[in-house]
Amino acid sequence: MSLIEGLNKIFDNRIRLGIMSALVVNEEVNFNELKELLDITDGNLASHLKSLEESGSIKVQKGFIGRKTNTTYSVTKAGEKAFKAHIAALEQMIRSTK
Amino acid sequence: MSEHQQSLEELQHIKKMMERSSRFISLSGLSGMAAGVSALVGAWFAWKRLHSTESETYNLVRIIETNGTRILDDLFWIATYTFIAAFISAFFFTYLRSRKDKVPMFGTATMRLFWNVAIPIAVGGIFLIRMMQNNEFELVAPGCLIFYGLALVNGSKYTLGEIRFLGYGMLALGIMNLYYVSYGLYFWAMGFGVLHIVYGAAMWMKYERNN
Numbered sequence: 001m002s003l004i005e006g007l008n009k010i011f012d013n014r015i016r017l018g019i020m021s022a023l024v025v026n027e028e029v030n031f032n033e034l035k036e037l038l039d040i041t042d043g044n045l046a047s048h049l050k051s052l053e054e055s056g057s058i059k060v061q062k063g064f065i066g067r068k069t070n071t072t073y074s075v076t077k078a079g080e081k082a083f084k085a086h087i088a089a090l091e092q093m094i095r096s097t098k
Numbered sequence: 099m100s101e102h103q104q105s106l107e108e109l110q111h112i113k114k115m116m117e118r119s120s121r122f123i124s125l126s127g128l129s130g131m132a133a134g135v136s137a138l139v140g141a142w143f144a145w146k147r148l149h150s151t152e153s154e155t156y157n158l159v160r161i162i163e164t165n166g167t168r169i170l171d172d173l174f175w176i177a178t179y180t181f182i183a184a185f186i187s188a189f190f191f192t193y194l195r196s197r198k199d200k201v202p203m204f205g206t207a208t209m210r211l212f213w214n215v216a217i218p219i220a221v222g223g224i225f226l227i228r229m230m231q232n233n234e235f236e237l238v239a240p241g242c243l244i245f246y247g248l249a250l251v252n253g254s255k256y257t258l259g260e261i262r263f264l265g266y267g268m269l270a271l272g273i274m275n276l277y278y279v280s281y282g283l284y285f286w287a288m289g290f291g292v293l294h295i296v297y298g299a300a301m302w303m304k305y306e307r308n309n
Contacts, residue, residue, distance in 0.1 A: 017108065021115035026206060029119060036202050037119055087112065093105040 007089045008082050010055045015040060015048045020083045023058060023075040030072045049073060057082060122207045122257045124196035127306055130264070130298025132187035137290035140180025145283060147172050157280070158235040184290075195306070211256040218249035239282030243272030243289045258305075264297040 011017050018038050022029050029037075035045050052058045057079030063070045075083070117123065151165045161169060196203045222245025226238055250265030268289050275285035 014111065017111060018115040021112045022119035025116045025120040029206065033119070033202065033205050036200070036205070037115065039200065087109070090105045090109050094102055094109070 007093075008086045010052065010057060011083065011086045013048070015044070016052055019048060019052060019073075020057065020075065020079070023073060024080055024083055028061065028072040028074040030070055034073070052079070055079075118201065118207075120207055120210075120256070122201075122205075122211045124192055124199050124201045124203075125257050125261070125301075126191040126195040127298040127300070127302030127304075128191035128195075129188035130294045130301060132191060132298075133184040134291050134294030134296075134298060136180055136184035136187060137294060138287060138292075140176055140183070141283060141287035141291060143176045143180075144173055147176065148283070159233060207256065211253055214256055215249045215253040218245055218252055222246070222249070236279040236282065237276070239286040240272045240275035240279070242286060243268045243275060246290075247272055258301065260301060260304075261297075264293060267293045267297075 011020060015038055019034060022034060022037055031045070031049075034049075035042065038045065049058070049060075053060055056076060058073050059076050061072045061074070063072065147169060148161070151161055151169060158170075193203060202208070222241065225245070226241045229235075229237060229241065247265045247268030250261050250268060254260075254262035254265060271285050271289040271293070275282060278285070
């Protein structure tokens with residue numbers, strides 16, 4: 001049972017997993033960098049970011065560089081903890097099904 | 099697909115995304131080779147210029163005493179052109195590779211790499227310039243090798259990790275050079291020329307040849 005609990009539903013998607021991976025190793029990453037990293041459209045990225053934000057895994061900072069908007073994202077404490085648990089569960093899964 | 103395989107693939111995806119977002123991985127091996135060739139050509143010009151004085155010695159202070167300071171200007175320009183040629187050619191191949199990899203050339207990862215390499219190099223540069231202004235030339239070549247080696251070791255955390263070994267090589271040559279100061283130009287050519295080429299070729303074989 002504990003195995004399945006560790007695997008977080010919210011991370012059960014390639015894009016969201018990619019976003020979390022980038023955010024846990026960087027203090028903050030902006031929208032355009034995430035877009036280039038994951039190679040997806042604005043709308044697609046925005047909807048995944050929204051669901052991560054609603055789950056409390058990431059937080060959003062809106063700012064400006066000159067006149068252009070610069071939205072950056074960073075991981076929350078809860079998000080980091082959940083992500084680490086997710087990785088640990090994946091590892092466990094590999095060990096147990098060998 | 100089995101659960102085992104799926105979990106493994108997910109972990110590999112996580113690892114890849116972590117690396118791509120935090121390290122600048124498009125540093126091309128060809129850049130290393132181009133910088134190495136530039137350094138060897140520069141060293142050859144410097145060697146020719148030093149030999150053109152008909153002095154028996156490589157000791158710059160003595161050469162200046164007998165031949166005047168024009169040689170210093172010439173060596174300065176040779177060094178400047180060598181640096182510019184190495185920088186432009188290295189930038190060119192890495193730019194091509196970043197385009198191919200679809201990795202941003204000036205993202206967060208690149209800026210992080212840039213600062214971590216630039217700080218030891220800038221401090222080293224100031225140190226060496228002050229040394230030359232105090233008529234101390236013998237330690238310039240080992241100084242270049244040592245500060246550049248430290249910059250590479252420091253920068254290796256933010257790009258392909260293997261560059262660390264290039265840094266260790268530079269440091270080893272720089273330290274040896276401290277004990278054989280009259281062979282500065284040879285150690286310099288060995289480090290900036292030969293080591294760059296060997297490293298660049300190895301990296302190209304490992305990462306780029308099959309793409």
